[in-house]
Amino acid sequence: MRVMDVLVCTSKDQTAWRDALAARLPAARVHAGPDAPPCDYAVLWKPPGDLFAHQPRLKAMFSLGAGVNGLLAMQELPRDVPLVRMEGAGxxxxxxxxxxxxxxxxxxxxxxxxxxxxxxxxxxxxxxxxxxxxxxxxxxxxxxxxxxxxxxxxxxxxxxxxxxxxxxxxxxxxxxxxxxxxxxxxxxxxxxxxxxxxxxxxxxxxxxxxxxxxxxxxxxxxxxxxxxxxxxxxxxxxxxxxxxxxxxxxxxxxxxxxxxxxxxxxxxTPHIAALTDVHAACDQVADKIRCLEAGLPISGVVERDRGY
The missing domain is CATH 3.40.50.720 (NAD(P)-binding Rossmann-like Domain)
Known part of the structure; x- marks a missing residue:
């Protein structure tokens, strides 16, 4: 049985995000950064545009922010891969x-x-x-x-x-x-x-x-x-x-x-009204990945024509 691979690619605190998610998905290989091998899931915050050219087998992408307008504006973002927004997470x-x-x-x-x-x-x-x-x-x-x-x-x-x-x-x-x-x-x-x-x-x-x-x-x-x-x-x-x-x-x-x-x-104030909590966010992402792997529906899937 193939081991699941998960990519964490963020503009800051990348190692902390990787470690927190790895603790919640012990059976998975959790990678950090844009040089990761092809993965099944990607957890993203302001990723480089060329990331997706090296990720051909993604099943879903998770945004670490409540807003997804930045990701949706990326021309390189795969259009056939579900994008999931953060819901609450502290x-x-x-x-x-x-x-x-x-x-x-x-x-x-x-x-x-x-x-x-x-x-x-x-x-x-x-x-x-x-x-x-x-x-x-x-x-x-x-x-x-x-x-x-x-x-x-x-x-x-x-x-x-x-x-x-x-x-x-x-x-x-x-x-x-x-x-x-x-x-x-x-x-x-x-x-x-x-x-x-x-x-x-x-x-x-x-x-x-x-x-x-x-x-x-x-x-x-x-x-x-x-x-x-x-x-x-x-x-x-x-x-x-x-x-x-x-x-x-x-x-x-x-x-x-x-x-x-x-x-x-x-x-x-410097965009601090709602800061994503690493642990609450990783709990949410890990739960949703487990649901997807089990063939169960999840909430928070972005309707791209609406923008959220």
Whole structure:
């Protein structure tokens, strides 16, 4: 019986990923790097394009990130091999924490208190109930759904939007173009949890930014390409958008000259809203490989025409 071969090819921490996966698949040969022999499965994060020319027998490919737009954009990616996205793997709770931080900062006016401190101004605000802050969540998949439900459980008024109908307890779920407009019109805080697809690229443009209530805040913990940067900066300068919490950007690392770094109403973080946990991710990949080897179905297979 032929021994199964698994390839791990990542842009960082490759040895740690290989060792963690090998511990979970003791009967397999787990290889690291693009020079591996032909393998049955590939576990990938930002692989070199010429990798696939040397991997003719792949049964499935696993992305180590929740988003797969980078892999799908590769011309060399085999079109006849299933691509499997990461589902959760410790990222959900981290995204909840990030969104909750922004929601509490907006609810309690902590940004205003930071400005007051800089001006040595003692200016107490008024108490607000959590239900007074409506949070819109765009994207209700595994991660976006977790964010929406957690914020609702914490007492915020939450309205969510997805491409197709969804039902989440405690969340007013809308869908379609009319649903998107309705969510934007209600959201004092808008959290972006959408995958990047041709339909979502620059979704938040000047027209849609204008539909948000005056003074609304935006949180982007999905992909930088979802937002028209120039339109957002214009809306921030005009005061229509009160704050932007940005963790993802079109160009990463964010160039030092980018105006986001110095804008007084922008909070920049370096793509840390949801970091993949090595052990949780390898548990998931190993379980799915075992299912595939047994001829069982798995979740997370990317529908390439949708982009997720």
């Amino acid at each position: 990222m959900g709770p981290q995204m909840v924490e990030y969104a909750l931080h922004a929601a509490l900062r907006e609810l309690r006016g902590f940004g205003g208190y930071a400005d007051a401190q800089a001006a040595a101004c003692w200016n107490p605000g008024h108490a607000r109930a959590r239900r007074d802050l409506t949070v819109g969540v765009l994207g209700l998949g595994v991660l976006g759904g977790a964010v929406a439900c957690a914020l609702a459980d914490f007492g915020f008024d939450v309205v969510g939007w997805s491409r197709t109908p969804r039902t989440l307890e405690g969340v007013d779920c809308l869908h379609g173009n009319d649903g998107l407009d309705a969510v934007l019109g209600r959201s004092r805080l808008l959290v972006m949890c959408l995958p990047l697809t041709p339909d979502t690229d620059t979704l938040l443009d000047a027209t849609r930014l204008a539909r948000l209530p005056a003074g609304a805040a935006i949180v982007n913990i999905a992909r930088g390409e979802l937002i028209d940067d120039a339109a957002l900066l214009t809306a921030l300068d005009a005061g229509h958008i009160g704050a932007a919490y940005l963790d993802v950007f079109r160009d990463e690392p964010l160039p030092p000259s980018h105006p986001y770094w110095r804008h007084p109403r922008v909070i920049v």
